[in-house]
Amino acid sequence: MKPIEAYISGVGQSEVGMRLTRHPLLLTVDAVKEALAEAGLSIAQIDGVSTYPGKVPAMPGFSPVGADELVDALGIRATWYAGGGEITSQLGAVVAAAAAVRAGLARHVICFRTVYEAAAVARPDEYPVQRGDRATGNSQWFSPFNALSAATWTAQYAMRHVKKYGLTREQLAQIALTDRKHALLNPRAMIREPLTMDGYLAARMISDPLCLFDCDRFSDASTVLIVSAGDALDEVQCTPVRIAAMAGSVERLSWDQAEWMACYATGRDLWKRTDYKPADVDTAQLYDGFSFQCLAWIESLGFCDVGEGGKFIEGGTRIALDGELPLNTFGGQLGAGRLHGFGFAHEAVTQLRGNAGERQVRRAGGRAPRVAVAASGGGPLATALLLTRD
């Protein structure tokens, strides 16, 4: 029997904004409907659901909708489903779905990530964070030292690049500047204001060397990708995008015990599982919850050597829409909003289908991209997907 391949069929996204009042389940349904319409599928054909990180009652804004809730709300007859945070970062939910369809456990799996962090901060009575009086678990190893945000943990990896490889603020700025430039061309982007180098350099420092514009902002949105089995593509109307390779890894989850962020191992592994090479990639959509994580992904995936990321992005021409590696063409999380990992895969698929409108990447001869990489995660978690239009 021929092995079953995994594809992404429909993709969808709700409105993206700050302090939205639309119910987070309805945002999720908006994204599901858009994805179903693109794929030409009906909800009756969906037999799987996968999400990250599952419902998190203690932090309702971080993950307001779980797989259970979606299965029930939409009347999905699921033969496989999963949702949880103990996986190799956000796009690990897509890897799980792809593994499930390849194993024949399901034919069409809705993968979703819904965030409601801005709304939850604005309406704490409705979406209360459950606070304890003491730090437990991995948090206890940072919180007593007031290392209270992933910004401070990521900044330490960035500082190593500053000291060891000479990464400059002007170089690092290119992630935020490029994101904001691309966001202007994305009607759904949350931040649609230009950012200049002067503006970047004048921003207040959060955790050296990361300034305000190196950090994403809370947003409210839902993003959906439907993973479909290769032997069920006759049911799909849109151009399927093949998941040509997948990789993921987990480092020491306390962050501080790890020598390097997990993306470095994941990037190496991705290319062991395909005949494609980094030079074949037409566009890269790489996690940038903090700008430095994106730079680390560029190095991890072999677009340049470790330590050369700063020089690679210097001036921004290589990562521009018409550059050799068009990067985060929807605006990334720094421009489009904190879609939390799923936005990168959504954009990779949109670009491969030639549906990206004003921000559509055109390669030599005017062709649409054929090979894209999408990556999620920073710190101890990493997932990378190689996506192709065959």
Added chain:
Amino acid sequence: MAGYNTSSSRPLPRLDSDNRAFWTGGEAGELRIHHCADCGGWTHPPKPVCRHCLSEHVAPKAVSGTGVIDTYTINHQKWFPGMEVPFVIARVALDGAPGVILTTNIVGSPVEAVDIGDKVRVKFEAHGDVWLPLFEKAAA
């Protein structure tokens, strides 16, 4: 995102059987890391099993309390009202306990005087039932 209901200037750890030796060793002036009697390896964060050989013969053991700054950041953001900034958050690689790195603060010197590779020494700060291992630069 402080996320803790605390009146302290620092969110403190909840003590349990795994972490008590680490967080209270400072009372005796000792920095205690889980050590394996069978393979000699060190396990941190502390757990009742050695992460190198899976032996259960692990117990807290005092280390020298010196180390080297692996990397750091100068934090400028007030993550909760009243937080005093800037301050240094660093990863310190402990001498004599290969592979063990602590997230901590470097105190007692201007923030701009801190660098990767600096030699540092533990300085405990008592907060009720917890002794936090902070570090200060060791005399050159």
